[in-house]
Amino acid sequence: PTALIVNTDPMIPLTLSAPKLEWARFSMDGQSITVMFNTFTVRGALPIDNNGDLIPDDIDWTAQHLGSRDCSDMFNRRTATLLGTADDPNGAICEWTSGRSIKITLRGNFRIQVDDEIILKDLTVYAYRQDGNEWSMASSGSVKVGLPDPLQNPVIVITAPKSVELCSAAEVSASKSYHTGGAPQYTWSLRSVVCKVFEEDPGVTASIRVLLTDSSFGGIRAPASGVDGFIFGRKDLQSGC
Numbered sequence: 001p002t003a004l005i006v007n008t009d010p011m012i013p014l015t016l017s018a019p020k021l022e023w024a025r026f027s028m029d030g031q032s033i034t035v036m037f038n039t040f041t042v043r044g045a046l047p048i049d050n051n052g053d054l055i056p057d058d059i060d061w062t063a064q065h066l067g068s069r070d071c072s073d074m075f076n077r078r079t080a081t082l083l084g085t086a087d088d089p090n091g092a093i094c095e096w097t098s099g100r101s102i103k104i105t106l107r108g109n110f111r112i113q114v115d116d117e118i119i120l121k122d123l124t125v126y127a128y129r130q131d132g133n134e135w136s137m138a139s140s141g142s143v144k145v146g147l148p149d150p151l152q153n154p155v156i157v158i159t160a161p162k163s164v165e166l167c168s169a170a171e172v173s174a175s176k177s178y179h180t181g182g183a184p185q186y187t188w189s190l191r192s193v194v195c196k197v198f199e200e201d202p203g204v205t206a207s208i209r210v211l212l213t214d215s216s217f218g219g220i221r222a223p224a225s226g227v228d229g230f231i232f233g234r235k236d237l238q239s240g241c
Contacts, residue, residue, distance in 0.1 A: 016127045016136035021143040024118050028148045030182020033104040035118060035143070040099035042128045044073065047135055056135045059128055068095045074102055076119040082112050106182070117142045152179045164237060173229030186226030188212040197240030204238040211236070 019037040026033055044065035047056035065073055070087075071094040072080035083104065084091025090108030097103045106112070119142040127136035157176040164170045174186065190209055193200050213219050217226040 014137050015132075015134045016129060018137040019125055019127050019139040021118075021120065021139070021141055023146060024143045025146045026114065026148050026181070028152055028179055028181070030180070031106055033106065033112070033118075033145055034097075035102040035104065037100045037125070037139070039127055041125050041139070043096040043099060044124060045126070045128070046123075047126065047128075056133065058133075059130075065094075065096050068093045068105075070094070071104060072121070074121055074124060076121050079117070079119045082116065084110070112145060114145055114147055116145050118145060148181075154179045154181075154184070164232075166239060167234045169234055170232040170237065171229060172232070175228045177228070183225065184228075185217040186228055187216045188226070188230070189216075193238075193241055195238070195241040198238070200241060201238050204236075204241075207236060208232075 017039065019039050019041045022036045022038045024033055024035045042059065042064065044063055046060045046063040048058040048060050049055065050057040068086070070080070070085055071083045071092050072085070074094055075083070083094075086093050088108075090110065092107065092110065092112075093105045095103050095105070120139055122140065123138045125139035127139075128134065155178050156174060157178070158172065158174050159176060160172040161170050177184070190205070190212055193205055211230060211232070214221050215227045215230045217223075219226060221227050221230075
């Protein structure tokens with residue numbers, strides 16, 4: 001004997017292709033990630049089934065993601081946990097910048113890195129065409145975060161006084177550097193000492209090297225990154241050198 005298996009559920013006329021994640025990339029300053037889809041979406045607006053026949057009858061525009069919001073509205077729990085919450089100073093904020101793109105603004109000591117995976121939240125992102133009430137299936141899937149494109153070389157800008165008045169402090173800073181990816185690692189070193197009047201004082205030179213080491217990546221001031229600047233105190237520099 002044979003049996004014929006028949007699906008009696010109606011076919012859902014979803015004529016549009018589901019949006020697909022195209023790419024996700026860090027910005028050049030490392031402070032945001034752009035997530036791009038291959039087609040326009042309705043930014044979180046949802047289909048409405050008025051009669052339970054599984055066929056979308058209308059669209060719920062009130063569900064649309066307007067303005068900055070918690071990233072858990074767009075991405076799954078694992079990704080949202082990686083990005084952090086909007087009410088956390090170190091958490092990310094997400095916002096649709098167009099029907100095709102989401103901007104993830106990173107804040108504080110963010111954890112997401114290149115090659116980490118961003119996964120969409122289920123039943124959240126759709127394509128929709130009002131003329132004919134055409135819908136797509138919900139978008140799904142993931143994409144790995146890539147480097148900026150184009151990837152530009154860092155530009156290092158050091159500011160420091162050319163000369164220092166006797167018994168005055170002096171600030172050295174790299175804070176105006178750019179294209180650093182948002183999380184640069186600083187290493188400071190002393191190349192040489194030239195004295196025009198007196199002989200070099202080895203004790204002063206050693207103290208300067210300690211300050212530079214402490215201010216560098218792996219140093220005691222900021223082990224994970226180093227600092228972008230420091231100040232020589234009034235007695236830290238040798239007169240005439």
